[in-house]
Each structure stands twice: as C-alpha cells, then as structure tokens.
Amino acid sequence: MKEDLAGKTVLITGGTGTFGKTMVARLLASDCAEIRVLSRDEAKQDDMRLRLRDERLRFYISDVRDHDGVLRACTGADHVFHAAALKQVPSGEFFPLEAVRTNVMGSANVIDAARAANVRSVVCLSTDKAVYPINAMGMSKALMEKVAQAYARMVCTGDTVVSLVRYGNVLCSRGSVVPAFVRLIKQGSPLTITNPNMTRFLMSINDAIRLVEHAFNASRPGDLYVHKAPASTVEDIARAVARIFDVELKADIIGTRHGEKLFETLVGDEESARAEDQGEFFRIPLDQRGLNYLPTGGSGRGAPEATAVGYTSHNARRLDEDAVVKLLLQTPEFRSEMPTQRVPETV
Numbered sequence: 001m002k003e004d005l006a007g008k009t010v011l012i013t014g015g016t017g018t019f020g021k022t023m024v025a026r027l028l029a030s031d032c033a034e035i036r037v038l039s040r041d042e043a044k045q046d047d048m049r050l051r052l053r054d055e056r057l058r059f060y061i062s063d064v065r066d067h068d069g070v071l072r073a074c075t076g077a078d079h080v081f082h083a084a085a086l087k088q089v090p091s092g093e094f095f096p097l098e099a100v101r102t103n104v105m106g107s108a109n110v111i112d113a114a115r116a117a118n119v120r121s122v123v124c125l126s127t128d129k130a131v132y133p134i135n136a137m138g139m140s141k142a143l144m145e146k147v148a149q150a151y152a153r154m155v156c157t158g159d160t161v162v163s164l165v166r167y168g169n170v171l172c173s174r175g176s177v178v179p180a181f182v183r184l185i186k187q188g189s190p191l192t193i194t195n196p197n198m199t200r201f202l203m204s205i206n207d208a209i210r211l212v213e214h215a216f217n218a219s220r221p222g223d224l225y226v227h228k229a230p231a232s233t234v235e236d237i238a239r240a241v242a243r244i245f246d247v248e249l250k251a252d253i254i255g256t257r258h259g260e261k262l263f264e265t266l267v268g269d270e271e272s273a274r275a276e277d278q279g280e281f282f283r284i285p286l287d288q289r290g291l292n293y294l295p296t297g298g299s300g301r302g303a304p305e306a307t308a309v310g311y312t313s314h315n316a317r318r319l320d321e322d323a324v325v326k327l328l329l330q331t332p333e334f335r336s337e338m339p340t341q342r343v344p345e346t347v
Helices: 018-028 042-052 067-074 089-094 096-116 136-154 177-187 205-218 234-244 321-329
Strands: 009-013 034-039 057-061 079-082 121-127 161-167 191-193 199-203 224-227 231-233 251-253 265-267 281-284
Touching: 009 018, 009 067, 018 034, 018 042, 018 079, 018 205, 034 042, 034 067, 042 057, 057 067, 067 096, 079 096, 079 205, 089 096, 089 136, 096 121, 096 136, 121 136, 121 205, 136 161, 161 205, 177 191, 177 234, 191 234, 199 205, 199 234, 205 224, 205 281, 224 265, 231 234, 234 321, 265 281
Parallel strands: 009 034, 009 079, 034 057, 079 121, 121 161, 161 224, 191 251
Antiparallel strands: 199 231, 224 281
16 A cells, blocks of 8 residues: 555545455555544444454444534545445336435435545446446446546646546455355255356456555546456356366356346446556546646647547456366355365465
8 A cells, every 4th residue: 555645534425335344354454544434334343443453443323314423534635545336237227316416316425425525536427337337326426527527627627636437346345146056055055156157357356455545556536547457257267166066066157137237347338448557457547628628728639539448357367167276265255154074275
C-alpha cells in the first residue's frame, strides 16, 4: 500500500463484506492512524471488532443511502474505498429501485460527502456487469460509474480525486457460485448449473485488493482500472469443486436466470479503443470532452473510433478444470470449507 497512508484515516464503505474485511486487514498491517468501517450490519461489525481488537478501528452503523450518516463517517477521513453495494443479480431484477437507491444514489452520497469533507481520494468499486448491462444490478453500477466520471469531469480541479475499478467474480465472495457449489456438495445435492458453457471471470480477493491499490496509487480524476482476469466455464468450475471434494459431479441444468449473460465484459469495444495497456491492468482514461465535443485545451480532435475488440470472459485467458482446481486451493476461504483430511499442505 502507498506510503502516503502512514498516519492517515481511511474509510471503507461496505467494510464488513469480502473486500472490506481483507482491506481492513491490509490497512491494519500498515501505518494507518485510523480505519473506519461503515455498514448496515451491526452483527458483522461486532464480530469484526471482537476478532481484530485494534484501537485504530472505528465503526459507523449507517447506510450509504443516508447522506448525513456518510458525511459523519467521511469527516476527518483522508481516503475512501467505496465498496458498499447491492450485488445480487436476481434480487435486482425483482427490486430494481433498491439497486438504484444503493448503487446510484448511495454512491452519489459517498462522492458528495467526500467532497464536502475534503477527502483526498475516493476509489469506487464497480463490476463487469456494468458493461453492456442487461440486468438492473449492472445498469445501476453503470450509472454509478457515470456519476463518478461526471463528478471528475465537472470538478476536475477539485481536491477530491474520484477514480474507479471494475472487476469480475471474486472467488468465494458473497453471492459467487463457488460457495453455492460447496454448500450443495455438503448437502449431498446436485450442483445447479445455469448453462455449462457460460463463462465468468475469476479472480482472488488479493487480485481485487491489488487492483484497488493500483488505482489508489496511480489514478487521475475519472480513471477506470481493470484487472486482466482469466475466465472459466461454469461447467469447469463445477467439475473443479466436485473433484476437490472427491465426489462425482451430479449437475442439475436449470437454465439462465433472470438478467444473466452467456459471458461478461470487463472492457467494452468502445473503451478498448482508448484503453492503455499497463501489463496486469488496463487504464481507461476519462473522456474529458465537454458538451460541445471539444476536449479540454480546445483541440478539434475527437475520441478514437471503436475498432478494437473488448476484453470479455469469452476471449480472456481460459482456465481449464486443472487450473481452476489450483486457483481454488490457493484461496484461503475455499480451503477453510474443505474437510481437514483433504486440505493439502502446499499447493
């Protein structure tokens, strides 16, 4: 993590989630003066408080929908990692306004409160489902990105730098398919598979943390960063989980659920035309043209034409069953679910 965090106060919205818990641990290992956790779940906050017992931790029970609550948490903070969101695709299809209230209006509250409190930087976490979205969750996250970029475009000379990251499925995070497969195996039930050929990006929580740290360290207002995650078919994920638990794969093909795609996209075709390849990451810079379609500085040059192909879970590096097994065995959250006699000493 950047040395600039030494002696600083950092706020994590949604801080009791998968990303939040890992980032809190990373920050506690640094020289941060204070780490603030904002979330709605007092039970999870209490669990974190009792487990970590660190005087640098401060907890705020609130909702990003509540501007005043967010402003209280932001006041005196130096940096914000905005992870709070409604992430369940099927739930968003049935309750789309709830996704809007949290993912769009809640994110606007975080950005506005950070600016009012003179926070130095905000990194907003987005999802692959925001690219060419077909479901309410993805649409709300796409609007969250637009809100952050509009702020960066209109307030580009302000003191609060707002940037974004976008990533796919984090292994063993809340709502991901792997914990569902593990639960079904332990119940002795068939694994429910929507479409065996469906592909999804796979990344570890440490990959997600590295992406956020990279954005924090390198970004300018409105920058969006993407990790070049590999992908796998849902069938290979199911086979890998069954193989590790040494059970025969019994699948129940249930068909595509509400709002699901056959494959996901991390970088759209239009974005790919202007993306900067940074090795492990893509940087998608802010389009700073105004409503008259002239860039800052007065040049008549427009945006590049979209002739490039985007980065999707169908054209990304493909992990086969063996590779998914290896990745799962490197994931502490997955290893903790395995029977003791099957946990390998090394992977």
